[in-house]
Amino acid sequence: MPLEHFDVLIVGAGLSGIGAAYHLQSRCPGKTYAILEAREGIGGTWDLFRYPGIRSDSDMYTLGYSFRPWEDAKSLADGPSILSYVRQTAQEAGIDERIRFNHRVVSAEWSTADGRWTVEATRGDTEEAVRVSCTFLLICSGYYRYDEGYTPEFEGTDRFAGRIVHPQHWTDDIDYAGKRVVVIGSGATAATLVPALARSAGHVTMLQRSPGYFVSLPSEDAIARALRRALPARAAYPIVRWKNVLLTMLSFQLSRRRPGMVRSLMQKGVASRLPPGFDIDTHFNPRYDPWDQRVCLVPDGDLFSAICDGRVSVVTDRIDTFTERGLRLVSGEELEADLIVTATGLNLLALGGMRLTVDGRQVDLSQTMGYKGMMLGGVPNMAMTFGYTNASWTLKCDLTCRYVCRLLNHMDARGYRQCTPQNLDPSVTEEPFIDFSSSYVLRSIDKFPKQGSRAPWRLYQNYALDILTLKFGAIEDGTMQFASTLPAVATAEPVAA
Numbered sequence: 001m002p003l004e005h006f007d008v009l010i011v012g013a014g015l016s017g018i019g020a021a022y023h024l025q026s027r028c029p030g031k032t033y034a035i036l037e038a039r040e041g042i043g044g045t046w047d048l049f050r051y052p053g054i055r056s057d058s059d060m061y062t063l064g065y066s067f068r069p070w071e072d073a074k075s076l077a078d079g080p081s082i083l084s085y086v087r088q089t090a091q092e093a094g095i096d097e098r099i100r101f102n103h104r105v106v107s108a109e110w111s112t113a114d115g116r117w118t119v120e121a122t123r124g125d126t127e128e129a130v131r132v133s134c135t136f137l138l139i140c141s142g143y144y145r146y147d148e149g150y151t152p153e154f155e156g157t158d159r160f161a162g163r164i165v166h167p168q169h170w171t172d173d174i175d176y177a178g179k180r181v182v183v184i185g186s187g188a189t190a191a192t193l194v195p196a197l198a199r200s201a202g203h204v205t206m207l208q209r210s211p212g213y214f215v216s217l218p219s220e221d222a223i224a225r226a227l228r229r230a231l232p233a234r235a236a237y238p239i240v241r242w243k244n245v246l247l248t249m250l251s252f253q254l255s256r257r258r259p260g261m262v263r264s265l266m267q268k269g270v271a272s273r274l275p276p277g278f279d280i281d282t283h284f285n286p287r288y289d290p291w292d293q294r295v296c297l298v299p300d301g302d303l304f305s306a307i308c309d310g311r312v313s314v315v316t317d318r319i320d321t322f323t324e325r326g327l328r329l330v331s332g333e334e335l336e337a338d339l340i341v342t343a344t345g346l347n348l349l350a351l352g353g354m355r356l357t358v359d360g361r362q363v364d365l366s367q368t369m370g371y372k373g374m375m376l377g378g379v380p381n382m383a384m385t386f387g388y389t390n391a392s393w394t395l396k397c398d399l400t401c402r403y404v405c406r407l408l409n410h411m412d413a414r415g416y417r418q419c420t421p422q423n424l425d426p427s428v429t430e431e432p433f434i435d436f437s438s439s440y441v442l443r444s445i446d447k448f449p450k451q452g453s454r455a456p457w458r459l460y461q462n463y464a465l466d467i468l469t470l471k472f473g474a475i476e477d478g479t480m481q482f483a484s485t486l487p488a489v490a491t492a493e494p495v496a497a
């Protein structure tokens with residue numbers, strides 16, 4: 001029996017997968033496609049995470065799609081609103097009808113002879129193996145494991161009489177009203193959870209090993225609000241989007257060039273929101289420079305207000321052991337708790353754990369190099385969406401999907417059936433794919449592809465530069481190698497530089 005075949009197969013129905021389908025439908029209307037999604041619903045991250053207060057930590061005018069205005073009042077928006085934005089996008093464009101839920105893709109094998117991928121998925125409901133084929137594989141599987149968040153090995157957890165929960169596995173039955181809660185961590189999740197829990201908990205302690213950067217921003221964007229009153233949403237949205245893109249780029253570039261100045265500005269901002277005499281140096285003075293790790297946004301200063309009200313305290317120390325009643329710290333201090341939340345991060349996972357094979361040879365991701373941050377050297381007809389670390393994820397994913405559509409249309413116009421980035425320049429050296437010092441990145445980066453020391457193998461993490469390269473740059477750049485169905489076309493149209 002011949003396998004069911006699609007021109008494009010998208011893996012994942014999160015923010016990126018739905019965006020990818022939208023671009024494909026509108027820019028390559030003749031292409032057949034399907035989405036294979038491991039879970040039972042649309043939304044990925046925004047469906048999985050259910051902890052109190054779950055929200056974006058970048059503004060929705062840039063985390064939203066380029067093609068669909070974000071119309072909610074909140075710029076730093078709650079998880080359910082983001083989920084309904086993604087689901088509505090899918091519904092209105094008829095994308096939801098193309099999704100096969102409960103299909104976890106486990107492997108994809110490329111055959112040059114057949115000019116196609118054979119993709120195998122396991123059904124979550126029946127455990128049946130399903131095989132389909134496609135000409136182009138677009139992997140939108142996010143960047144972390146869904147089944148398990150990261151929790152370090154802590155001593156004595158079995159002794160603790162209360163409940164221990166990782167935010168990735170939060171359930172509605174967790175009762176924290178009036179309780180003493182300790183949240184371990186100082187990243188975006190802790191910054192979100194701590195003030196949200198503090199609304200009804202007895203007391204919340206944010207226990208951090210080391211401090212991070214926090215910046216308070218209004219949850220509503222005043223300029224967006226004013227523009228929305230004066231202009232239709234479709235006209236106001238790109239203006240606010242560009243304002244936020246430029247502000248984010250400016251703050252990132254300034255952090256890179258004048259880290260001392262930015263550190264001092266951020267600390268002044270924090271100090272102005274905390275009670276006089278608060279020990280900023282211990283709790284809010286990071287050891288690293290701004291943007292060596294992601295900066296946490298605090299909407300309307302909610303975390304700082306909760307500290308001022310005495311509902312939240314911050315402790316900077318290391319855990320010695322869990323005890324029956326809570327935690328003993330290396331300093332000897334004891335923290336009593338009824339509930340301990342381990343906001344200790346994610347387990348990164350490249351390509352949704354899929355095994356890739358090219359002409360019988362298994363691809364070792366750690367030995368590959370990312371081309372334009374979206375394809376892999378030596379791997380034909382495959383792209384992946386991977387967002388920015390210093391700006392909203394969707395900005396890069398939108399550009400990636402547009403580029404893939406350009407690439408597919410270019411191949412159709414020239415009669416090419418295969419495109420493979422090949423590094424032909426021996427002077428390009430390898431560097432880690434993500435230039436971030438966060439421990440969740442350092443833990444797993446060796447399992448990810450590398451980036452190269454220069455374009456098109458380098459990840460510049462720069463939206464303006466990526467617009468030039470991905471929207472307007474030459475598809476035939478001398479690095480992308482094409483092969484054609486018709487040998488005559490191959491000789492008539494050599495790969496151009």
Ligand SMILES: Cc1cc2nc3c(=O)[nH]c(=O)nc-3n(C[C@H](O)[C@H](O)[C@H](O)COP(=O)(O)OP(=O)(O)OC[C@H]3O[C@@H](n4cnc5c(N)ncnc54)[C@H](O)[C@@H]3O)c2cc1C
Pocket residue numbers: 011012013014015016017036037038039042043044045046049055056057058059063103104105106140141142143144146189351352353354385387391392393394
């Ligand atoms: C709590 C939290 C808050 C965040 N906030 C922000 C923010 O404010 N701004 C920002 O820029 N980024 C943020 N991020 C990063 C965030 O993940 C992205 O912004 C965005 O949601 C990623 O979308 P995605 O579709 O690429 O990946 P995901 O949302 O992870 O979706 C991937 C989808 O692929 C499916 N999938 C994975 N593997 C397979 C497989 N093998 N087979 C089939 N299906 C598969 C998954 O089930 C899932 O549905 C946040 C991340 C977290 C965890």
